[in-house]
Structures are given as C-alpha cells and as structure tokens.
Amino acid sequence: MLLDPLRSLIIYTAMVIFFSAFVVFICNGVRKNNPKSSDGKATTPTTITPSSLLEVKVMLPMKVIFGDATVAKKYDPTELAQIPKTRLGEGTLGTLFKVVLGCGSVVTIRKIREGLMVSAGGLEMWVNFFGGMKDDGLLLPIHFSFWYGGEAFIMYEYLILGSLEELLHGSEGIQFTPLNWGIRKRIALYAAQAVALIHSRVTQNAEPLICGVIKASNILIRVDFSACLSSYETPYLVPPEMTVKRNPGRVAPELKGHHPKTFTQKSDVYSFGVLLLELITGQRPSMTNLRAYVHERKGKWGLSSVYDKKMGDLVNENLAGMIEIARICLLCKPQSRPSMEDVVRMIKAL
Numbered sequence: 278m279l280l281d282p283l284r285s286l287i288i289y290t291a292m293v294i295f296f297s298a299f300v301v302f303i304c305n306g307v308r309k310n311n312p313k314s315s316d317g318k319a320t321t322p323t324t325i326t327p328s329s330l331l332e333v334k335v336m337l338p339m340k341v342i343f344g345d346a347t348v349a350k351k352y353d354p355t356e357l358a359q360i361p362k363t364r365l366g367e368g369t370l371g372t373l374f375k376v377v378l379g380c381g382s383v384v385t386i387r388k389i390r391e392g393l394m395v396s397a398g399g400l401e402m403w404v405n406f407f408g409g410m411k412d413d414g415l416l417l418p419i420h421f422s423f424w425y426g427g428e429a430f431i432m433y434e435y436l437i438l439g440s441l442e443e444l445l446h447g448s449e450g451i452q453f454t455p456l457n458w459g460i461r462k463r464i465a466l467y468a469a470q471a472v473a474l475i476h477s478r479v480t481q482n483a484e485p486l487i488c489g490v491i492k493a494s495n496i497l498i499r500v501d502f503s504a505c506l507s508s509y510e511t512p513y514l515v516p517p518e519m520t521v522k523r524n525p526g527r528v529a530p531e532l533k534g535h536h537p538k539t540f541t542q543k544s545d546v547y548s549f550g551v552l553l554l555e556l557i558t559g560q561r562p563s564m565t566n567l568r569a570y571v572h573e574r575k576g577k578w579g580l581s582s583v584y585d586k587k588m589g590d591l592v593n594e595n596l597a598g599m600i601e602i603a604r605i606c607l608l609c610k611p612q613s614r615p616s617m618e619d620v621v622r623m624i625k626a627l
Contacts, residue, residue: 337426526562550606559585
C-alpha cells in the first residue's frame, strides 16, 4: 500500500530536480550570450524574450492593392512594412523610403499620408489604373502596392542617382558632378515626353489625364541620365488645394486665389515651363520667381547672366531657344500656351 505513494513521491521529486536543472541551464545560456563591456561586466541582455517573440508573430491585416501572386510572394508585404527604412524625402503623397530587402534588392517604398485618401476604394482604383499603364520607360512604374495594418504602401524601382532636384541643388561633395547643358537638355526632352504621354491618355471616364505639378523632385534620373516621371498619380489622390499650397512658384496663375482650383493640361504646361527655367538657371522656384528673374537679368546683363554657372562658360543658341520655349509655356492665358506635343517637337528641333 505504501509503495504507490512512495513511487509517486520519487517521480515528483525527480520532475522538480529536472525542471530546476533546466531553468538553471537556460539562465546560464542567456548569461553566456550577454555581451560584456570593456570592464568585463555583463550588459543588458539583447536576446528576444518569449513575450517579444509573440509580438513578432502577430500579423496585422494585409491586402494586395496592385501586383499578382508572384509579385506578392517575391515582395512579402509584412517584410516591406516592418523592415528598417532610410527616409528619402517627404512628398505630397507621403514619405518616401529606401528599403534594402533580405535578398539584397533595393526598392523605394512610399507610405501614403494618413487621412489623405477620400476613400480606400478610390486609392485602389487609381493605383491599379496607373499601375497597369504601359509606357516606353518614361514613367516610373508601380511595381507593387498593398495595405498593411490600415496603412497603404506603394513600391517603385530604386534609382541610385535620385531626382533632378538632388542633382541640381544637392550639396557638392566627392561624388558631385555638375550637369552640363547637353545633359540638362536631354533630361528636359525626357520630361516633356513623359508629360506628353500622360496627356495622350484618358481616365476611365474618358477625361484627359493631367500631372498636377511637374517639378524637379518628381523627375528621376537613371545612370545614363535618361529620365522618368514619378508621382503622376498625385492629382487623383490629393486635394488640389493641398498641391497648390505645397508648390509655391510652380503652379499656374489661374490656380491661385480663392476660386476653385482645377488642374488642366494647360496648367501642366505652365509648371513645365518653370521646370525648364529651373534647369537653365539652377535656381529654386520656391525661392525665386524664375520668370521675373530671367526677364530682368537677360534685359540688364544679357543671356550669359541667366544660365547656371555650374554648366561652365557655354552659351549657345540651344540655350536661348530653350528660354523661348519656357517663355511661351509661361504665358498668362492658358489657351495661349502650347500643347506638350508641341513642346516636345520644339525641344527636339533645338
């Protein structure tokens, strides 16, 4: 009769000893893995606790907006949303990040500004519309887009040279290379062709597409100095009042004032004219009225006083011709401005 209780006691004691030994083993293992400071003292443990392990495993709601199953498998939305990011800049649509994936690939991710969209359905419709748009490399393509935890993300190709704004106005350093006039003219042609491409398409309601504002930060440069247009979806996701407010010096005069603001293809032409003067002068439109700047300096000191001195001492007819193209793009009456197709032809003729 006493044998069973004795056997139970022995088994219980053995289990307690085994459990205690296991705890000691685990604690010693954690202590050994703790990094030590220069004085030999153990620092704060960096190992993941069981509670943090549970947190990592928690999955937030995810939904693919644009991209097929193959793309979704290649670019894990969970990884894209949570992986450490390098901030590239703050745009009208939201913050832009550089992301290095676990496989070594580098992509650009835009986190859409919270509260920006009127509706989730509207965002999904326009991202799919522009994501499916075919072009000849003139537009920065949308590779993938998704919702994660109630936040929207859009993934693009990463271009190492960055934007035209960075090349024109970035600080000089070891890798700094001033853009000569030939390269600037080439970029101007690519940008004009990209805007003309947008203008040649229509929405699902058969309305002509617009760009909103064409600016240097939205012109991305490839290693061969060809260029493509980004953020072309902005006017369909952002209220026009916000776009006008965030782009002083770049918007057409008809968009200023208290009347309803409606972007048109002719207002696009105006902002492209501002971009041309920015390429020529090297001045920021947000800091200087470029139209008045060029008119005043050219009248007082001649053409040589207008162009960006980082281009060297070259002044030729091409430069004067580009200023003339910018002038007619910047005419006050919208109907007097040329179409972007005409602008492309004029730049090619220089």
